[in-house]
Amino acid sequence: MNSVLNNPRSELHALQPLGEGTSDVESLPSYFCRLAVSHSVSTLALSRSIAQRIEHDVSHQFDWHQRRLASTCESAETWSAALSELTAVPNLDKLTFLSWQNVISRSGLSIVTRGQFCPSCFAEDLAKGRTPYFRLVWESAEVFVCSRHACSLETHCPHCGKDNIRHTAAYVVPGWCTHCGEFLGKEGEMPATASIDPAARWAARQIGELVHAQQTLASTPTRDNLINAISQIIEEMDNGQSALFARRIGVAKSTVHNWLKGDGTPTLKASLKIAAHSGASLTQLLSGDLSTWVCPQIEPQLILNLPQPKPRTRTVKRERNWAEIENQLQAFLVLPTPITVREAGRRLNIDPRLLYLRANMLTRQLGERWKEYLRRRQDEHVVNAWPHLEQACIDIWAEGKSVTLREVIARVPAPILAPLSNLLLNLKDVQSHLMRPDFESEAAK
Ligand SMILES: [Zn+2]
Ligand SMILES: [Zn+2]
Structure with missing residues (x-):
C-alpha cells in the first residue's frame, strides 16, 4: 500500500508502445514481453504479479499466453487497462482489437495462437536501429502475409525449425527465437510477388488500415x-x-x-x-x-462468379512489335539531347526492365549515351565556373585568408556553383592550377 502511495507515477516502466499511429502498431502481447525484458523478469513472473492483482483467483497453472491479449475479449480489456494503470501509459487498448468489439462478433475474431511474424519486418527493425516487436495485425488469423514486404508470415524459426517460438516462453525478447535464441529476421530473398495470393495481400492491407484507423477513432x-x-x-x-x-x-x-x-x-x-x-x-x-x-x-x-476480392487486371497480355520498338530505340539514340532508359520506357509505354530484357543492346547503348552526356554536362559546368572559382581564390588569398567552402560560397553566385557535383574537388584543382609557377609568371606580367 505504502509503496503505491510513495510511487504514484508508475509501478512499472512507462514504456512507449512502438509503431503508434501507424498500421504497424505494436500488439499488447509484444508490449507485455518488452515490459518484462525492461524489468529483467520473466513474462511468467510479471504476468503472475499482474494477474494476482486483477483476477480474483489465479490458478497455479496460469499461463499468460493462453489469454488472448490482443483480441476483443474480456482479458484484452482487463489486461490493457491494468497495464495502462501500472505503466502510466494511456490507451494501451489501442494495442488490441478492442475498438471493434461491438462490430465483430464475440467469437468472430480469430487470434493466431502460435505466433506468426514477418522476418523482413524484424530485419528492417534491426537495420533501422529500432527494437524488433510484434505487430498487432499479425495477431489476426485473417492475416497470412505481410502487405508491406509481400511475403508470407512465418511461424517456424529459420534456424532450429521449431514451431511456436515467437512468444510462448517464460523469457521472450521479441524478434528472437524462444527455443534456440537466434534472430528470427531475415533480409532480402523476397519471393516473387506473383506467388502471393492477391486476395491474401488485400485482406492484410484491409486489416492494416483498420488498426491504423482505430488509433484516431472519434467514437467507438x-x-x-x-x-x-x-x-x-x-x-x-x-x-x-x-x-x-x-x-x-x-x-x-x-x-x-x-x-x-x-x-x-x-x-x-x-x-x-x-x-x-x-x-x-x-x-x-x-x-x-x-x-x-x-x-x-x-x-x-x-x-x-466472383470468388476472390480483386478481379485480375493483368490477364490480357499485349503483343509487342519488337522490330518497331527497336526502330524507336534507334531513333532515340540519335536525338540531339540524349534521354534516359526510363524516359524511353515512358515514351514507348514499356517497363524499362523489359527493354533491358528484350532489346538489350540498344537499351544499354541508350543508357551509356545518357551517362556520357551527364559527364560532358558536368565538364561544361566546371568550365563555366572555373573563372569564378579562380577569382574567388585570388580574392580570398588577397585578404590573407585560406580558401574554405564558406568563403567561396560567399563570393560566387549560387547558380554557378549549384550544378557542380564535387565543388571541393574543383576548388582543389583550381588552387593547384593557380599555384603553378607558369601562372605566377603570367600574373606577374
Ligand atoms: Zn514485413
Ligand atoms: Zn530457433
Missing part, C-alpha cells in the same frame, strides 16, 4: 451503424434482397437474416467478404461510414 463503432451500412449495401447492390446478397458473399441466408433482424454480428471474416464484394473498405464498413462509398457497377451474373 457501434453495431447499429454497421447493420445500417450492411442494409444500405444490400439495398443498393441487390435491391434489398438479402438472400441474393448472402449468396453473393457466400454465407448462409439465415446468417444475413440474423444480422439484420436478430442480434447477430458478422465475424471479421464475413465483414471482409462484404468489403470485398461491395468495394467498401473494411474500415468504412465496420465504422459504419459509407458516406464516400459508391455502389460498384457490375453485371449481375458476373458478381456471382
